[in-house]
Amino acid sequence: MNIRTLIHFLKWLVPALALLYLPLAYLLFFQNIRDLDDIKIQGRARIILSYDPINYLIYRGTPMGFSYEAAEHFCRYLGVDMVVVLAEDINQQLPALKYGKGDIVAHNLTITPQRTAIVSFSSPLDYTEQVLIQRKPRPAAKGEPAPRLILSAEELEGKTVSVRRESAYYSQLLKLKNNQAIALSIETVPGVTSTSQLIRDVATGAIDYTVADRDIAEAHRTLYPNLDFTTTISPRQPLAWAVGKRSPQLESELNKWLSRADTKLHLRILHAKYYDRQYTFRRRTLHAFHSEKAGMISVYDNLIRSYAAKIGWDWRMLASLMYEESQFDANAVSWAGATGLMQLMPATAGMFKITNLFDPESNIRAGTRYLKMLHKEWKDIPDPETRLKFILASYNVGPGHVRDAQALAVKFKKDPHLWEDNVEHYLRLKSKSKYYRDKVTRYGYCNGIMPVEYTKNILARYNLYQQAIPL
Structure with missing residues (x-):
C-alpha cells in the first residue's frame, strides 16, 4: 500500500471510527442521568451534598443540616429513599450533576449565567445578598492612624479577597473588578475549603477578607465576635437547587414541592434551626463530635x-x-x-x-x-x-x-x-x-x-x- 492510498484509507477510517464510538462515549458519560420516572422506578434519589456546619454535617452520630433535612423532606414527598452523593470539593457539585453522578444538588446556590449554562435551577428557596467578611478594627497604637472598616465595595481597592473560584462570590468580585474598575485582588482557594473555613481564617488572621451570603455570615456571629458582616457587595440574589438539563420532569416536580404550603413551613423551620439560632450553631460547630473536626462519632x-x-x-x-x-x-x-x-x-x-x-x-x-x-x-x-x-x-x-x-x-x-x-x-x-x-x-x-x-x-x-x- 503506497502512502497516497494509506492517507486516503485513514481519511475514511477516522470518521467511521468516530461515528462508531461517539455513541458509546455518550452512553458512558450520560447513562446515569435520570429523570423523575427513573427515580421512582429505582426507588431512590441521589442527592449531591458537601460538608459544612449549616447544610450537611454529622453531629453526635446523626446526619443533619439544612440541605440534608430539606432533601429528606423532598424524598419523602416523592416516596423514595435518599442516597447522599458526597462532593468533597464544592467545585465538583455541578459537574457531578451534569455527568449523572447525582440527581439534585441540594445546596442553596446563587443562580449565575455560568451555572445556568450547564444546569437547570429550581424556583428560589430563599433570597440573600453577599457581604464582606472582615475583622473589626483594634484600637490604634498611640500616634498611629485609627484603622477603619471597609464600608463599601469601592473601598476594596488594593485589597485581597479569598474565595473559591467556582463560587458565586468569585463571580461577584469579578464584576466589581471588571465592570466597576475596582482594582482588587482575588485569591482563589481549593474547592474543598468551605465558606465556614474561610470565615474562620479571617477571624484568626490567616487571610484578610472573604465573602459569604448574609445568612451564612450571621450564623457565625457568636462564634467569631471579632468579625464584621455589615458591608454588602452584591444586590439581592435568589438561591436555588440545581437539577440536570436532561431532567425536566424532576425540575417540574421539585418546583411543585417548593410551592406547597407545608414545604414552605418546613423550610422556614429548618432555616430558623440552622441559620437563626446562633448559640446552637456555635455549640454544634465547636463540639468534638462534629464531622469536620476530630473525626469522632461518639464518646464510646x-x-x-x-x-x-x-x-x-x-x-x-x-x-x-x-x-x-x-x-x-x-x-x-x-x-x-x-x-x-x-x-x-x-x-x-x-x-x-x-x-x-x-x-x-x-x-x-x-x-x-x-x-x-x-x-x-x-x-x-x-x-x-x-x-x-x-x-x-x-x-x-x-x-x-x-x-x-x-x-x-x-x-x-x-x-x-x-x-x-x-x-x-x-x-x-x-x-x-x-x-x-x-x-x-x-x-x-x-x-x-x-x-x-x-x-x-x-x-x-x-x-x-x-x-x-x-x-
Whole structure:
C-alpha cells in the first residue's frame, strides 16, 4: 500500500471510527442521568451534598443540616429513599450533576449565567445578598492612624479577597473588578475549603477578607465576635437547587414541592434551626463530635473500635447500629426492657453471663457476642453484604422471624438467600394473618416493616459515616 492510498484509507477510517464510538462515549458519560420516572422506578434519589456546619454535617452520630433535612423532606414527598452523593470539593457539585453522578444538588446556590449554562435551577428557596467578611478594627497604637472598616465595595481597592473560584462570590468580585474598575485582588482557594473555613481564617488572621451570603455570615456571629458582616457587595440574589438539563420532569416536580404550603413551613423551620439560632450553631460547630473536626462519632468510639475488631466489623457499622438502638445513651431503657447502648434484653445478656447492662463496656461486649452468634446463624448466606442484612434484621426482631420469611420466600418461589424483593418482602408481610399463620411459619406475628426499615437505616447511616469519618 503506497502512502497516497494509506492517507486516503485513514481519511475514511477516522470518521467511521468516530461515528462508531461517539455513541458509546455518550452512553458512558450520560447513562446515569435520570429523570423523575427513573427515580421512582429505582426507588431512590441521589442527592449531591458537601460538608459544612449549616447544610450537611454529622453531629453526635446523626446526619443533619439544612440541605440534608430539606432533601429528606423532598424524598419523602416523592416516596423514595435518599442516597447522599458526597462532593468533597464544592467545585465538583455541578459537574457531578451534569455527568449523572447525582440527581439534585441540594445546596442553596446563587443562580449565575455560568451555572445556568450547564444546569437547570429550581424556583428560589430563599433570597440573600453577599457581604464582606472582615475583622473589626483594634484600637490604634498611640500616634498611629485609627484603622477603619471597609464600608463599601469601592473601598476594596488594593485589597485581597479569598474565595473559591467556582463560587458565586468569585463571580461577584469579578464584576466589581471588571465592570466597576475596582482594582482588587482575588485569591482563589481549593474547592474543598468551605465558606465556614474561610470565615474562620479571617477571624484568626490567616487571610484578610472573604465573602459569604448574609445568612451564612450571621450564623457565625457568636462564634467569631471579632468579625464584621455589615458591608454588602452584591444586590439581592435568589438561591436555588440545581437539577440536570436532561431532567425536566424532576425540575417540574421539585418546583411543585417548593410551592406547597407545608414545604414552605418546613423550610422556614429548618432555616430558623440552622441559620437563626446562633448559640446552637456555635455549640454544634465547636463540639468534638462534629464531622469536620476530630473525626469522632461518639464518646464510646474507642470501645466500639475495640469490640468491632473482635467480630471483624468496620467500627463505623457497629456505631451505626448502636445509634439506631440507643442514640449512644448508655442509660436508655425501652418499654420492653431492652437496656443500654445496644438495647439488649436481660435474657440475651444472660447467655453471656453479663448482668450490668448500664455499663458501656459490658453492654458492648454482650452486644458484639450476640452479633457473633448471629454471624454463625446466617453462615448459609453466601454473599457477605447480603448476610449482613440478615444479621441486622435478626438483631432487631430475632432470627426466628427472619427464618419464617425465608420459608415464605421458598413457598412462593423466591430466593431464600437474597434480601431485597425476596426475604425482605416476606418479612414485611409477616404482619398479615395470611402470612404469619401460614403452615410454613413458626414464630407468629411480626411487625416486619420495623426490621426492614431498621436494617435500611443502619446501612444508610453507615454509608454516611464512611464518607465523613476515617476508618
